[in-house]
Amino acid sequence: MTLNICLCVLTPNRIVWDSEVNEIILSTNSGQIGVLSNHAPIATAVDIGVLRIRLNDQWVTMALMGGFARIGNNEITILVNDAEKGSDIDPQEAQQTLKIAEDNLNKAEGKRQTIEANLAFRRARTRVEAINTIS
Structure with missing residues (x-):
């Protein structure tokens, strides 16, 4: 018997995911965590990264x-700045955005420009990873 977890992924503008899942792997600021049913209650910061969701065998x-997550009582609520399903990302556009972000990071001058370029690069790389990882 498989116990399910209720997962809700929210952005300021919309609900991206709201259904039961079997397992998730979440990128936090201190590393990745796997969550199965009956996980210990925690609240954590969510890093820019790929969320992996297991539904049955897929x-x-x-x-x-980036954002925050609350886990407890077989419920996971993830509130993030933005979220995009891997299946909704255009691979060509994502690769092009990654290339532009990488070029901008290499050309960045000064601390502020470097920080902003690095953030844009991490976002672009995450979108590409969401396409290329287990789907």
């Missing part, structure tokens, strides 16, 4: 752009 990916 994995679905989602690019998350």
Whole structure:
């Protein structure tokens, strides 16, 4: 018997995911964590990274752009700045955006420009990873 977890992924503008899942792998600021049913309650910061969601025997990916997560009582609520399902990302556009972000990072001058370029690069890389990982 498989116990399910209720997963809700929210951005300021919309609900990206709201259904039961079997397992997730979440990128946090201190590393990745796997969550199964009856996980210990925690609240954590969510890093820019790929969320992996297991539904039965299939994995679905989602690019998350940083935020917070609350886990407890077989419910996971993830509130992020932005989220995009891997299946909704255009591979050519994502690769082009990654290339532009990489070029901008290499050309960045000064601390502020470097920080902003690095953030844009991490976001672009996450979108590409969401396409290329287990789907």
